[in-house]
Amino acid sequence: MSTADIQTVSHTASNIDQQFVTEIVTKALQAGASDAEAVYADGDEFETQVRLGQVETLKESGSRALGLRVLIGQRTASTSTSDLSAEGIERLVSGAIALARITSEDPFAGLPEKEAFGKISGDLELYYDDVYSLPAQERIEYARRAEAASMAADTRITNSSGSGFQAATGRKIMANSRGFAGEYQTSYCSIVVQPIAQAPDGSMQRDYWYSHARSLRLLDTPESVGQEAARRTVRRLGARKIKTQRVPIVFGPEIAPSILSEVLHAVNGDAIYRNASYLAEKLGETVAGDNITIVNDGTMPGRFGSKPFDGEGLPTRRTVVLNKGVLESYLLNTYTARKLGLQSTGSAARGLAGTPGIGAGNFYLEPGTAGQQEILAAIPAGLFVTGLIGHGGNSVTGDYSCGASGLWIENGELSYPVEEITIAGNMKDMLRNITAIGNDLIFYGSVACPTLRIDGMTIAGE
Amino acid sequence: MSHAPTQSSNETRQFFFERMGLSERLLERCLGEALSAGGDYADLYFEYVASSALGIDESLVKSASQGISAGCGIRVVSGERTGYAYTDDLSADRLLRAARTAAYIASGPAKQPVAGFREATSPALYPIAGSSVDAEVSAKLDLVMRADRAARAYDARIVQVRASFVDELRRVLVAGSDGSFATDTQPMARFNVHVIARDGSNSTRGASGGGGRVMMDFFLTEKTPEHFAVEASRQAVLQLNAVPAPAGEMEVVLGPGWPGILLHEAVGHGLEADFNRKKTSAFAGLIGQQVASPKVTVVDNGIIPNRRGSLNVDDEGSPTQETVLIENGILKGYLSDKLSSRLMGIADTGNGRRESYQHIPMPRMTNTYMLAGDDAPEDILRSVKRGLYAVNFSGGQVDITNGKFVFDASEAYLIEDGKITAPVKNATLIGNGPEALKYVSMVGNNLELDEGIGTCGKAGQSVPVGVGMPTIKLDKMTVGGTGN
Numbered sequence: 020m021s022t023a024d025i026q027t028v029s030h031t032a033s034n035i036d037q038q039f040v041t042e043i044v045t046k047a048l049q050a051g052a053s054d055a056e057a058v059y060a061d062g063d064e065f066e067t068q069v070r071l072g073q074v075e076t077l078k079e080s081g082s083r084a085l086g087l088r089v090l091i092g093q094r095t096a097s098t099s100t101s102d103l104s105a106e107g108i109e110r111l112v113s114g115a116i117a118l119a120r121i122t123s124e125d126p127f128a129g130l131p132e133k134e135a136f137g138k139i140s141g142d143l144e145l146y147y148d149d150v151y152s153l154p155a156q157e158r159i160e161y162a163r164r165a166e167a168a169s170m171a172a173d174t175r176i177t178n179s180s181g182s183g184f185q186a187a188t189g190r191k192i193m194a195n196s197r198g199f200a201g202e203y204q205t206s207y208c209s210i211v212v213q214p215i216a217q218a219p220d221g222s223m224q225r226d227y228w229y230s231h232a233r234s235l236r237l238l239d240t241p242e243s244v245g246q247e248a249a250r251r252t253v254r255r256l257g258a259r260k261i262k263t264q265r266v267p268i269v270f271g272p273e274i275a276p277s278i279l280s281e282v283l284h285a286v287n288g289d290a291i292y293r294n295a296s297y298l299a300e301k302l303g304e305t306v307a308g309d310n311i312t313i314v315n316d317g318t319m320p321g322r323f324g325s326k327p328f329d330g331e332g333l334p335t336r337r338t339v340v341l342n343k344g345v346l347e348s349y350l351l352n353t354y355t356a357r358k359l360g361l362q363s364t365g366s367a368a369r370g371l372a373g374t375p376g377i378g379a380g381n382f383y384l385e386p387g388t389a390g391q392q393e394i395l396a397a398i399p400a401g402l403f404v405t406g407l408i409g410h411g412g413n414s415v416t417g418d419y420s421c422g423a424s425g426l427w428i429e430n431g432e433l434s435y436p437v438e439e440i441t442i443a444g445n446m447k448d449m450l451r452n453i454t455a456i457g458n459d460l461i462f463y464g465s466v467a468c469p470t471l472r473i474d475g476m477t478i479a480g481e
Numbered sequence: 482m483s484h485a486p487t488q489s490s491n492e493t494r495q496f497f498f499e500r501m502g503l504s505e506r507l508l509e510r511c512l513g514e515a516l517s518a519g520g521d522y523a524d525l526y527f528e529y530v531a532s533s534a535l536g537i538d539e540s541l542v543k544s545a546s547q548g549i550s551a552g553c554g555i556r557v558v559s560g561e562r563t564g565y566a567y568t569d570d571l572s573a574d575r576l577l578r579a580a581r582t583a584a585y586i587a588s589g590p591a592k593q594p595v596a597g598f599r600e601a602t603s604p605a606l607y608p609i610a611g612s613s614v615d616a617e618v619s620a621k622l623d624l625v626m627r628a629d630r631a632a633r634a635y636d637a638r639i640v641q642v643r644a645s646f647v648d649e650l651r652r653v654l655v656a657g658s659d660g661s662f663a664t665d666t667q668p669m670a671r672f673n674v675h676v677i678a679r680d681g682s683n684s685t686r687g688a689s690g691g692g693g694r695v696m697m698d699f700f701l702t703e704k705t706p707e708h709f710a711v712e713a714s715r716q717a718v719l720q721l722n723a724v725p726a727p728a729g730e731m732e733v734v735l736g737p738g739w740p741g742i743l744l745h746e747a748v749g750h751g752l753e754a755d756f757n758r759k760k761t762s763a764f765a766g767l768i769g770q771q772v773a774s775p776k777v778t779v780v781d782n783g784i785i786p787n788r789r790g791s792l793n794v795d796d797e798g799s800p801t802q803e804t805v806l807i808e809n810g811i812l813k814g815y816l817s818d819k820l821s822s823r824l825m826g827i828a829d830t831g832n833g834r835r836e837s838y839q840h841i842p843m844p845r846m847t848n849t850y851m852l853a854g855d856d857a858p859e860d861i862l863r864s865v866k867r868g869l870y871a872v873n874f875s876g877g878q879v880d881i882t883n884g885k886f887v888f889d890a891s892e893a894y895l896i897e898d899g900k901i902t903a904p905v906k907n908a909t910l911i912g913n914g915p916e917a918l919k920y921v922s923m924v925g926n927n928l929e930l931d932e933g934i935g936t937c938g939k940a941g942q943s944v945p946v947g948v949g950m951p952t953i954k955l956d957k958m959t960v961g962g963t964g965n
Contacts, residue, residue, distance in 0.1 A: 070759065076841060077586050078565040080579070082552070099548040101569045107549070114547055121618055123541035155585070180761050180882070215761055215882055223763065225882035255883075260959075263729035293641045294684050295677045372548050373534070408878050409887035413907045415677065415686040420726070420909040420961045422878070422887035439885050441909045441961025443728065477963040479728035479911075 035059055035083070035103075037202060041194040043087060043108060050116045052089035054130050054196045056331070058371055059085050062189035063151070069162040070181035077155070086371030089115040093124040099372040127357040130331065135353075135363065136199040137334035144321040146204040147234035150186040158184050161210055161241050168245025169214040173253045180213035180225055182245070193369075199332035206233050210241055212248040216256050224255035226406070233321065251405070258424060258438035261480045267401040267454070268442055268476050269394060269428065272461045274404050275468035277411065277421075279384055281446050282313060283466060284414040286340055286348075287377050288355030288366070297417035297447055298346060306346045307450035310387065313341040315350055317365065317380025324381035324465030330369030335380055338364045344450075352377050383467040387456030391470045394455045396431035402478060403428050404442070417446035423478075437480075444476035452476075490603065493664035497527055497654045501551070501571055505598065508656045510573075511555065512594040514580035516658055519589025520559040522819070523580075524657040526796065527553045527571070528838040531614065536645035537625040540633075545618070554838040555579045558820060559587035565841050598662035601800060603793040606786045607694035612668035614650040616697040621646045624672065624706045631710035632676050638721065639714050641677035644706065646670070648692075655798030663798030668694050669789070669945060671933065674709045678717035687717030688875075688891075691932030693789040693947075704932060716873065716892050719904045726893065726908030726962025732865045733910065733958040734896060736872030737858070738929035741850050741950035744779050745937065746877040746886040747914040748772070752806050752814075753832075753844040753939075754821035756881050763884030763915050764812065772812045773918030776854050779807040781816055783831060783847030789933040790848035790947035797833035797842050804830045806849075807918070818844045836942040846937060850949030854924025858952040861923045863899040869960050870894045870901055871910065884914035887961075909961040917958065925952030 040057045047055035061083035068075040085108070086099040096118035100111045153161075166182035185208060192202040209231035216224050228248035230239035270278055282298075290296035298306060317335025319325050329335055331353055338348050351359065352367035352375050368378025395403065408422035420443040426433040444452075457470025497503045508525060515523035533547040552569040553576060564586025566579040613621070628644035648670040655663045673690035689712035691704050700706065735743060748764070756762035764772065773779075783801030785791050792801050797819050805813045817825070818833030821844060834845035862870065870893060877888035887909050895902045930949035937946040 074562050074586070076563045076565060078841065079582050080565075080567045080839065082567070082569045082839065084550070084569070095544060097544070097546040099546070099550075101550045101552065110549070118545040118547065118618070121542070121622065122545050123543065125541050125543050128543070178760060180759070223761075223882045225761065225880065258883075293677055294679055295641065295686060297684075299684070373546050374544050408880060408885065408911075409909045410876050410878070410889055411909075413686070415684050416720070416906065418906045420889070420907060420963075422885065422909055422911045422961070424885070438883065439911055439913060439959065441728075441887075441911050441959065443726075443908065443961050443963045445963075477728045479959055479961045481730055481959075 035061065035192065037192055037194060037200045040192045041200055043085065044194050044196050046112050047087060047089050047115065048196055050112050051091060052116060053092055054090040056088045056130060056195040057085065058369060059192040060189065060371060062187060064187045065158065066183065066185045067159050067162055068181050068183045069159060069166055070179055072163060072167065074159055075181060084371050085111060087111050087115050088374060089119050090129060091119045093126060093128050094119045094122045095125070095128045095374060096122055097373055127354055130195055130197050131333055131353045131363065133197045136197065136332045138201050138327040139318050139334055142320065143325045143327060145233060145325060146206045149235045150188060150206045150208040152235065158186065165210050165212045165241035165245040168242040169212050169249040172246045172249035175216045175253050175256060176214045176249050177217040178215040180215060182212040185209045193332055195332060201328050201332060203327050208232060208235055208238060210238060210244050212245050214248050214252045216252045218256045224252055226251040226255060254426065255424065255436050258436035260439050261427065261437050261478065263479050263481065265475065265477055267398050267472055267474050269401060269403045270471045271391060272457065272459050272469055273463060274407060275471045276464065276466040277407055278471065279382065279468040280466050281412040281414065281419060283379055283382050285446065286350050288349045288351035288359065289377055290414060291349050292355055292358040295415050297415065301346050304346055305344045307341055307344040308453055309344040310456055311341055311344050311450060311453060312339065312385040314339055314385065315380050315382045319381050322381045322462055322465065324379055329365045330367035330375045333363055333365040333367065335365045350377055350379065379465060381462065381465050381467065383460060384469065386458050386460040386469040388458050389455055391457050391459055394457060394470055394472050395428055395433065398428045399430055401428040402437065403433055412446060419444050419446055419449065440478050440480040442476050442478055448475060449473050490600065490664045493652050493654065493666045496652055501529065503527065507573055507576070509594060511576050511580045512656065512658045514577050515555055515557050515584050516592040516594060518584045518587040519592055520557045520587035522558045522658055523594065524556050524655060524797065525553060526838055527654040529652045530649055532649035534645060534647045535618065535621050535625060536643060537629045538643045540629050542622060552838040553579065555583045556841065557583045557586050561824060562586050563841055567839050594658035595660035597660060598656060599660050600662045603663065603665065603800065604784060606784060606791050606793050607668055608696045609666050609668065612650060613648045613670040613697045614668060620697065624700055628674050628706035628710040631707040632674060632714045635711055635714035636678065636718050638678045638680050638718060639676050640679045643675045644710065645673045647673065657798060661798050663794040665793045667792065670695055672700055672706065672709055674713040676713045676717050678721055680721050683721055685717050685720035687713040687715065687720065689713035690934045693787050693933035694791060695787050719892065723904045723906045725964035726905040727869065727960055727964045728962045730957055730959050732868030733955045733960065734861055734865060734868060734870045735950065735953050736870065737925065737927050737950060737952050739931040739948065740871060740874060741931065741948035742874050742877045742888050744851055744950060745846060745849050745946065745948050746879040746888055747912060747917050748779060748806065749846045749849045750879050751881050751884065751914050752816055754815040754817035754825060754827065755844050757815050758821050758825050762881045767812050767915065770812055771810050772915050773807050773810040774921040775810040776924045777807055777810050777918050777921050778852040779849065780805050780852065781846050781849045785848055788848050788930065788947045789935065789945045790846065792847065795831045795833045796835045799829050799831045799833060801831040801847060816844045816846060818842055834944050836944060840942050843940065845939060845944050846946050848930065848947035848949065850928065850930060851951065853926050853928035853951045856923045856925050858925045858927050861925055861952050861954045862896060862901065864923065864954065865896045865899060868896045870896050879914065885911065886914055887911045905962065911959045911961060917955065920956040921953050922956050923954040927951045
């Protein structure tokens with residue numbers, strides 16, 4: 020194949036700038052809006068999948084689109100389009116104005132106050148041009164090497180769901196009628212491998228491992244990703260079901276963020292003002308053990324949850340959500356803050372379509388001092404979770420129930436693999452029953468959590 | 482072009498040719514460019530989607546939105562390899578450039594696409610005129626306001642109501658280097674209601690929704706806003722008094738309709754041809770073998786009129802069909818797309834689907850359901866000494882390699898001595914796909930399809946699907962609660 024010939028090209032036109040986006044805001048005002056906010060996003064993506072050493076897919080493309088939110092007094096509507104022609108933009112504007120006339124007056128609707136706008140200064144390390152620097156053949160090699168390393172790591176790895184390498188860049192520009200204009204670029208690259216191991220009885224297990232980063236030079240080597248994927252896959256072989264029981268459950272830093280995400284949903288201002296969260300009306304109260312401090316910080320250089328401004332043009336910031344078990348703040352955008360009589364935490368998240376929602380920056384639980392080995396060593400019988408399946412929690416009631424697989428903890432050590440079980444509890448209790456916190460806070464993604472030991476949850480099995 | 486098009490396909494072709502500036506000559510040039518480095522097959526997928534959403538929230542119409550998304554995805558297949566590129570700019574220049582990018586997957590002498598396109602006849606499974614996309618905004622406003630009123634009237638403890646009407650009209654044109662040509666206009670509408678009930682400090686949620694490839698009339702006569710509002714409210718109020726779900730293995734009875742998500746997770750994904758071609762599915766090599774109780778027959782059917790999972794043609798332009806997956810407990814076949822069909826030497830079942838022009842098609846389900854049996858639903862419940870009766874689910878997931886699947890019960894009850902007793906809190910059910918259906922001991926005579934709410938995710942792509950099932954009894958399944 021002739022992939023070596025591919026010249027990495029940027030598909031997206033560069034003629035779109037802040038002025039272009041600001042002009043759309045102006046057009047909306049001229050068409051009758053009292054306030055307007057326009058967002059432009061573009062991106063390029065490259066993706067290749069390799070399976071059993073052969074290229075399976077090669078995808079390369081770019082796209083761009085516009086979103087517009089208008090206000091007529093207290094009425095709001097929004098439109099989006101991938102048609103950036105003059106006619107397309109005309110329709111974007113006229114459509115939004117027409118729609119806004121039919122919506123209701125909402126006293127809490129509106130753009131943020133002028134003095135609230137701003138951006139983080141300084142380099143957040145979100146963009147590196149090196150993600151597109153490799154020729155296609157070398158990108159394919161990344162995936163091929165990772166898969167080969169996983170297959171070579173253990174004779175029980177007999178098949179593969181494939182290995183992928185991805186590179187992407189994106190740009191977001193935002194402007195509104197209250198004088199805000201800003202833009203930022205992001206880059207992303209990843210390697211992922213999903214090997215399959217087979218037991219002597221023919222039963223199969225798969226697992227995966229990955230590395231992703233904003234720069235190629237921050238990626239783990241393909242070999243280390245492949246080897247780790249193999250280790251995670253073969254340790255599942257021979258898994259058995261266990262009896263229904265209550266024992267301590269340990270979540271490592273790869274799995275614990277899933278538990279912390281349940282807290283993230285519960286402090287979402289949208290759920291709070293609706294009373295649709297077990298943490299509603301609990302500001303200032305103790306809702307977790309005094310060993311629990313949870314922070315949301317959108318300003319950490321290089322992290323996946325960082326950005327200079329939020330989806331409404333407010334500067335991102337550091338917010339302590341839980342401080343030693345006391346609920347200190349929710350995550351709020353302008354609308355939910357007004358509904359609750361509070362200030363926005365700079366947590367507005369906005370896609371192209373619709374009104375701004377709420378999103379986290381880097382949402383993490385502060386680490387403790389114990390090593391994971393030390394935490395496991397204190398447990399005579401328990402479960403170390405290696406995989407979760409299903410959707411877990413109900414953020415209204417706090418009830419949590421999720422499919423799980425893992426390794427049985429016997430006399431402080433990991434022993435045989437277990438599967439086809441569920442783990443269940445209620446987040447209100449689980450947050451008070453975290454009896455050990457690891458020192459291993461690792462930012463695999465924007466939600467990060469060190470090793471946790473939670474007592475009192477129910478395992479359902481045989 | 483030789484074709485026997487329906488009126489709607491004529492209109493769709495006109496839309497792309499006249500409004501979007503396409504021509505047969507341009508399609509042929511793009512296919513020629515796509516095969517300029519060889520390859521076995523190339524196709525072009527043009528898509529133009531107009532969508533709108535309207536919602537009521539706290540009795541206010543807080544938001545209304547609409548969007549346009551258009552583009553073309555170009556694919557080149559060479560052996561097991563696929564090259565793919567897309568563009569949201571449909572000018573000849575950009576289309577030809579995308580074709581050249583996709584062509585890099587192959588390396589050989591240029592091939593010529595078959596000259597001339599043949600358009601197959603397609604059924605007319607859904608309306609074009611009269612779809613909600615043409616309806617006045619005021620008619621949709623009326624629907625969401627009716628839902629708000631009905632939910633609030635249901636019970637004073639309903640404190641929050643959100644209702645929305647979301648619809649789209651998707652026009653597609655698929656042209657292949659083998660001369661295949663298809664167009665379709667696919668309407669989709671969905672009504673959603675979410676409520677919060679509150680009693681003292683106790684809050685619960687309820688959700689309901691549905692729709693399909695239906696006319697606006699559907700929401701005025703068949704499934705009204707009041708229907709969805711009452712259903713969501715009933716669930717939320719019910720949960721106010723729910724007891725902890727039990728934990729452990731027990732007899733489980735699944736109600737009719739949406740609990741068919743069991744089939745989607747337990748067997749459907751595992752029977753998608755790509756996983757079986759690669760032997761990564763727990764079902765690989767099991768064709769002809771007993772994988773379920775003899776009472777179980779499961780089909781995937783893309784040709785039921787107006788259903789959410791139905792399509793006149795799939796996203797590769799192939800005709801959709803009814804495919805038997807399991808017949809009397811014996812595994813019969815896989816769900817295939819063009820690529821797997823060619824590589825495995827099996828029939829293309831018309832299950833090649835994709836989320837949008839930005840995505841590579843792959844085998845996906847349409848409407849997947851179990852055929853009715855002989856048992857009366859009340860006899861099924863009466864036969865259970867101690868177990869769980871689950872009638873509504875919020876979702877599910879499967880690991881197709883080890884076969885383990887979960888589905889999350891949002892409405893379920895204890896069964897004690899053959900009677901339905903207390904409602905239980907949300908709980909996950911877990912089982913093993915190739916084994917779970919062997920424990921089906923009773924199958925009801927009451928097949929129902931879901932109300933049109935399912936969205937299936939696979940490899941990062943979401944597509945609308947349907948499921949269905951009669952009431953069934955599983956002698957053994959693990960229920961993931963916290964109770965005894």
